[in-house]
Amino acid sequence: MYDVLIKNAKLVSGEMTDIAIKDGKIAALGTITDVTATRTMTLDSQVFVSAGWIDGHTHCYPNSPIYNDAPDAIGVTGGVTTVIDAGSTGADDVDDFAELAKACQTEVRALLNISRIGLLRQNELADKNDIDLPLAKQAVERHPEFVVGLKARMSGSVIGENGLAPLKSAKQLQHDCGCLPLMVHVGNAPPTLEDIAVLLGKGDILTHCFNGKPNRILTPEGKLRSAVKDAMERGMLLDIGHGSASFSFSVAEQSIEQGILPDTISSDIYCKNRINGPVFGLAHLMSMFFTLGLSHEQIIERVTANIAKALRLETKGQIVIGCDADLTLYEIEQTPVTFTDTEGDTRTGEQRFAPLAAIVGGNLTLTDRGHTHHVFHS
Template structure:
């Protein structure tokens, strides 16, 4: 087991408080009983911040059997991510081939596109659902007792071909989500529909991902945040960062912060093209960007632990933690439009504990 001494942690309400001392239990094996397990004491700096349970990346793409965009599990663990939401990599037709994990907990959003993003960058045109296709989609949600086997919700991707297709996707997605009684996640970047038209059809618990994107269909209106979008968020619409390579704008994000629209979930939208590459790198890097722009530690804690845990229906892990510490080195945090925010440093994982065992330790920095 691992005992963390020093540093700061979060209380039940998400407030940052001095760490009273935290023991992380290891997973016992037949070869090693609890009495035989040694305790490793780790001394943390005063500035270190402990995220008990580890990070949950609400929106990324896992490598499955037949896609070319998903990422592997091992890199996630080393970055402190112990649970993820796979956001529409696979569709209702090839869901059985989706990415599986051994240590990282995973839940998925099934794409309304037949085969999801497995033919990326080619995105097929959506022409609607037949009755037989509706039945096949419903089968994926039939066994609600086996949470890891069925999707957590539906995903649609706007902005690919035309206004007509976007409207059909939105109407169909909303109808199917209501029929199945699951949330709908909407990819907003490049939408041919206005953000107002999109959110007016959504309900509390639905997810607007790439919420802070700066391209067509963004949430700005006359220089500020659209009142329609602000009202939808107040009524329970989920705002997901989904940073990615093309889905984040400082101009939009800063306007949103001024309007009090902080993200519900902080996520990377990781693919093979963005893993450990600018402007995403990893989840702690995205968190550093948003912290530098004004998000509080409480906002970040809820964004990478509490909210994604609730929305993905995951049980908190008592055998995991990630510890961040500050590295002073001038950073140029860029967005998809090339705009830059200068910051004095970056938060990075100095310790990652999974299954009660240290898998990353960089305490010398």
């Protein structure tokens, strides 16, 4: 007896399969007949099913005074099954966040800010006394499932006069915590991106990779900075982290034209840029990458398998027997849609991802569109 049986699931490849769920896990795949299930859902032919979408850079700690949101508002209601909060909390408040996350329908994980205060203020790395590595390590050890990595915001407005010292502390903490993934925010210099990239490699994620600031991955001539290229060759990954100030169509187009693709697509979403734009939600930004030349398969890979691998979420990101039953049901709608980068530049696309439902551990949540469309019949 299965808990849920999904019939006629259309995978990204176009292949059709049935998916059986039991005890929150994917239990069987293929053509499944002559079985009983508590709930059977037969999908319409236009509905795609992928591994659950993972937004690898969000700000969804509700009690953060600067950037905050409700995990479910950026998660299951938009087809996203897992959200990763990127540094809203540090050692001082991660316990509170971990407790709040338990009540969410969306799976919530956190990258621990290397500053103990998290985003209590904009310059959380300006006071060296707030970087307490033993305290941070204890926080990681208290929450081995919840804290999946570390976050260091390395821009001038954040670090004050501390230069590269916070990043060096982050790398030390990363080592002390069993080489946890480390996401590094790049913004305005100092420090320069070249100086940051020299310290990065395998296990590190450079977020805001297509920002349009002078401290961008491209030289003024439009070529990839050699220090960034070297870091990528050492294993550093590129993450979008669109946000309110960190994505340029010009930089993205120049980069992609040279074959420099982001490894992961994330939103850097919080309540203001969700409601007022330009982010709106992960699906909106995924759709934007159609206009930038990525395929359906490439886009889905960057919000499922790639981010799951980057953050070592071993039971997520794949439709494989034994993995978590986290699935996103969606259509690809053919309609004109306008996208705006963080510099006010726009592009118009002709199609978009339209999420219908999120299944987390076998539990179904319909999106607004899912409620109004007959996406399946039981």
